[in-house]
Amino acid sequence: TMKLKVLKVSSILLLPVYVLMFVYTILTFIPWYFLTNAKKKKAMAKRIKAKPISEEPGSPYRSVDHFNSLATIGIPGADTLDKLLDQAVVKFGKKDCLGTREFLSEENEVQPNGKVFKKLILGEYKWISYEEVHKQVTHFGSGLAALGQKPKNTIAIFCETRAEWMISAQACFKHNFPVVTLYATLGEQAVAYGLKESQVTHLITSIELLETKLKRVLSNIPNLKHVIYVDKKNFDKSGYPAGIQIHSMASVTELGAKPENLNSPITHPVLSDLAVVMYTSGSTGLPKGVMMVHSNLIAGMAGQCNKIPELGPKDTYIGYLPLAHVLEMTAEISCIAYGCRIGYSSPQTLSDQSTKIKKGSKGDCTVLKPTLMAAVPEIMDRIYKNVMSKVQEMSYVQKTLFKLGYDYKLEQIKRGYDAPLCNLFLFKKVKALLGGNVRMMLSGGAPLSPQTQRFMNICFCCPVGQGYGLTETCGAGTITEATDYSTGRVGAPLICCEIKLRDWPEGGYTTRDKPNPRGEIVIGGPNVSMGYFKSEEKTSEDFIIDRNGQRWFCSGDIGEFHPDGCLQIIDRKKDLVKLQAGEYVSLGKVEAALKNCALIDNICVYANSYQSYVISFVVPNQKKLMALAQHKGIEGSWEELCNNPTMEAEVLKAITDVASSVKLERFEIPVKVRLSPDPWTPETGLVTDAFKLKRKELKNHYLNDIERMYGGK
Structure with missing residues (x-):
């Protein structure tokens, strides 16, 4: 009864806030609409961004901005990196x-x-x-x-x-x-x-x-x-x-x-x-x-830079991802070419809360105040979970205000608009975590979850250009436009390349599928690299040269083209495992769905073709799992909690609930789970530098657990 009274009083206290936001929306919408050129931005978001070059199924898609030919150069006269x-x-x-x-x-x-x-x-x-x-x-x-x-x-x-x-x-x-x-x-x-x-x-x-x-x-x-x-x-x-x-x-x-x-x-x-x-x-x-030859990289960067509005001397880029990764290397070379300045950082010193920054002193973002940054989804997911856990610790009124502003801005963004008042008063502190000036973020290396993308859009008040590219295509493939606030997609082909889908009957994907064509993503253009060093056999497996002499790379990823020419990654050929009963399970698809579980920081789904069910390895969210253990009356160290069968069962229950809510098939849902007390970092050798799972290493690492979960000796 007492709790209900508190909630009732809080709701009454918040009533003026609801009224204020309603009045604010009415009064400011028209001037904001014209001052920010919202009509043009909305039209850009809804326009056709790429289309097939013919009506034949499987025809390559090209950007409408460079439809008749593919771009090979970004800056006139600069056709080599020097x-x-x-x-x-x-x-x-x-x-x-x-x-x-x-x-x-x-x-x-x-x-x-x-x-x-x-x-x-x-x-x-x-x-x-x-x-x-x-x-x-x-x-x-x-x-x-x-x-x-x-x-x-x-x-x-x-x-x-x-x-x-x-x-x-x-x-x-x-x-x-x-x-x-x-x-x-x-x-x-x-x-x-x-x-x-x-x-x-x-x-x-x-x-x-x-x-x-x-x-x-x-x-x-x-x-x-x-x-x-x-x-x-x-x-x-x-x-x-x-x-x-x-x-x-x-x-x-x-x-x-x-x-x-x-x-x-x-x-x-x-x-x-x-x-x-x-x-x-x-x-x-x-x-x-x-x-990669010089012309490959020049073409790839021409495509990438075309998607960053007004790139130039006013920009400051923060460099902290591995420069040996194509995303970071091409981003930094592009910044130098266009007159930006680059401030160097590291994942351990990026923000005030980073592991190597002394409490009370400033992280690199606070000092540098970058306008542009690239990030892999793993780092964005970490920021998202940290901020959201702090929101949960707020008082009821603070939490309600945050949720009210978050939901209000979410609705505005979905309509193609913004919420300047929320940006100014509600999200200013969150935005300050990355220095306060970030105008665009580039995401690559792995799929970015819709929840995390929306969080970055709302709390950091900037578009997230989610891209799709591979080392083999010099990092270039697709990037979402700054005006496109849709989620789950990676944008249209860049002006330097064209993309076609080819049938993969085994996985059930064809270019004649309705409502949208689906198939393996094959990228062609001057940005496609020359192949693998001293490995002609592997090169001939993954690269194709057509009769016009154009190189194509077969990605192994499965995509779907939307009517506006934007691509969505929906599956991965190499992640497909056939269970004993004949059902196909896409491990990557299941992992992407289950990462939305609040108890999970990272997950690897494993399936064996000789078995009839799926199992999983999970790095739990320490804060949430310890809170759950306290609620259940279970005591022990972090390692003891991760080895506790009751906690395993609780995490499995949470996984099953999320799996059901996103409508995974029964055979796709993990039946057993192993909790890992140690996070998976590149240093452990269990994930790549871009935080992609190394399935072979993970399998070897958890070999005893696999035998146990599959009923082995």
Whole structure:
């Protein structure tokens, strides 16, 4: 009775708020509608964005903005990567280009459980101009040449995302040294494999990676002669193989600045020269190197930049994703080409709440205040869950106000409008988590859930350009338009490529399906890479050359084209498992549906063709699971809770409820679950750098649990 009285009083107190919002909507709608050009934006959102080039089923779709031909270049005269930088220096010479936060000190912080976390105290961003970047690029490239690096011979960059990575890459592009990129989180075996296969003689890295990952494998890389570390400090060089010379980046730059080296002739690249061999971590087996020539990357970036309105010198981009990932690399090269400045960060220092930021001090976003950022869905999901858990801790009135504003703005967005008052008073603090100035976010690497996308739209007050692209297509494929607030779709083909669907009868998808054509996504155009390094067999499996000489990549993803020409990813060929009774289960589809469960942070669904049901491994949400355990009267450490059969049953019940609400088939719903007390990070080797599941590694990791859940010994 008492609770009902409180609710009744709260509802009465909130009545003026409802009236105020109604009056506000009436009074402000007309001026807002005309001042923000809402009519044009709505028309852009509803327009046809791509269409098939013929009426034949399976005909390729092209963007209506470049329908008669595919774009190959974004900036006139810049048809190779070195020319992009040269032109940018002429246009933006004195402007800030690359920024790094000053390191002040480091502290150890002891947690209640006894664990010690290192916390950083950082200062302001220190910037170098376009002219200074160009000077460092020129000198470092000459220094590499003086150390014996030859044009058209591969050189490796195995380094964290930082300004030195980009300066090194630009130096290599200028001197026509094809860059081999490797994720900084790859294991020793995978790194050694990439370095041996690419036969590099020179390697650019950091002291940390040199000491933690490279020291033990360098003797197994026969061709390697020179290692250059990018840090501005000395370290103990003892214990390294005698045949390898170790240099600092500063010393190589000084060597290149000497007149006799600086004035040596440079072999500039041409369109067809190899620019990058990008080793993808891959979800199975050893990494594979994707070969990208200059024209591939130039075309891909032309398509991507076309979807970012008014990209230019007013923009600040925050770089923190792995530069060895095609999304981050092309985003940063594009930013430099268009005069933006790039401030470097890391996932551990991104916001005030990040793991390496000392409590009470500022994260990188707060200091930098970026206008553009890229993010993988895993990071957005994390932000979403953190904010929503804080909302749950609010008082009833605060929570109701938040929900009222959230729902109101959601309805406005669905109509193609906005809610400026809510942005100003309600979402200002949430928006400040990323600095307060983000005008557009780019999402790629994995599907973004509709709930998370809506949350970013509403609370961060910016469009989320969800994209679809692969390393094999230089990251280019599709991107949603800034005016398109629909969810669950990845947008129309970019102006640099065309996309067709091909039948996959085994999965039940055809280009004649109603109401929309469905099938395997095949991408064609100048952005399609040249194939896999030293792997003709794998290249011939996944790449096609048509009679016009155009290259196509067969993605293995299943898509559906909507009437406006936008693509939706609906399935994955390689994730399809046939159960004993003959039913097909798409693991990725089930995982995407079950990630909406509040108790789940991450999930891997597993099925064996010799069995009749599906099982799952789950990384639970610690806060929610511990609250549930307290409610159930179950005590114990985090590890004990994750191994408790009652808690397993509770999570399984929550999974089943979500599965039923999204109408999964009975055979698609996991019957058993294993709770993991440890999160899956790239460092554990269970997910890729883009946080995609590594199914083979996860299977091996949980082999005993699989046997147990399937009734084995």
